[in-house]
Amino acid sequence: MPLVYKRILLKLSGEALMGDQDYGIDPHFVSELCDEIKDVYDIGVQIAIVIGGGNIFRGIKGTEMGLDRATADYMGMLATVMNALALQDALEKKDVPTRVMSAIEMRQIAEPYIRRRAIRHLEKGRIVIFAAGTGSPFFTTDTTGALRAAEIKADLLLKATKVDGIYDKDPMKYPDAKLLKEISYLDVINKNLKVMDHTALTLCMENKLPIAVFNIKKKGNLRKIVFGEDVGSIVR
Template sequence: MTVENEPAVKYKRVLLKISGEALMGDQGYGLHPPTVARIAREVKTVHDMGVEICMVIGGGNIFRGLAGSAQGMERTTADYMGMLATVMNALGMQAQLEALDIHTRVISAIPMDQVCEPYIRRRAVRHLEKKRICIFAAGTGNPYFTTDTAATLRANEMNCEAIFKGTKVDGVYDKDPKKFDDAKRYDTVSYDEVLQKNLGVMDASAIALARDNNLPIIVFSLDEPGGFRGILAGQGTYTRVQG
């Protein structure tokens, strides 16, 4: 059914990448259920438009592998701990989405059959076709790769039309807008410029993988109510990273 005055949807299948820190609210650690519920409602508004949605959530609110490694922990072990943290976040988001009557699957790169599905590409694609939200957890399943790289990998495998990177600010700036009043926001920026200027959109591996597959990255504010839905309809403030 077409709703009168409903804006046309710009994308049919997207991947939403958010940091683990986005789920902790003002706590400074862990999951903040009201914050997770708010993000789930934002995702629901896009799901209700008929858009097929994948998600990748970081684990930095619980454990960050690189930080653990810097404190003397062996890097591979630290990274696996970080991957497990992403599974916890994915399960928390799944609970909130299913409370909104949205069918959701948590799909882990590390098999743990009691709590989520193993990653099988064709099965994941089928879930999307059935309008289920797929939350990809445990990164790529390998140490030394970030959830940014995992998000770009899964977006390519799922044939997503764009990656939506939800952040605390409404796009990519030439410097930190919270520290510098004269910070300039880019409407569009190239992959190479992001790498050359170290703009901090995603890590270099993720940007290079997106560039090689011509996959646009949309950077927007996850704190802006209705922002995710607005951009899908071609509105709102954001930065588009493209070739």
């Protein structure tokens, strides 16, 4: 079966790294997650990753504590760097060459983000993890994912979640929530479905970048998606 998506950007929330914990990083779950990523890497897919920092610090929580919004967002960006390094370590223990590129310069631990260099890493068979968001406050890591996916000319943006896709209402609260297999960007925005923030959705829409929303906890989902199988939901 031929690959449908040869270059992807995987958007992971910081909370995804918690596994079943309440805080921080669950090494066992991160190892399982890296097995899924390696499985797709081994069949020749070029993979970039954007990771959040909500398992350590969320900028929006910082503002609720009374911090200045920009300061809180910068703290959240630094949390994403910690997660990126943890993910890099886990991937390299599985013999997957990985580079962390940070939008905030910190040369001792990560390369500065340069678009052409990122693309070159992908072409050379390295996984690239984008850390520190866009480098600017007031932007979410969802927007970072959409921006970086457009910059590297990804075929697909994958939004990893804990549910099976996009529902017409919160499936955690409403047992009768319906899974929407395919939906347009405008419908997601107009119905205010909590897929991504509107800035991220608009970026994807303007660049005709499809978004796959899927359950990262179900083994094999990532592999099925790159082969074009019917998994989760697609926005296009």
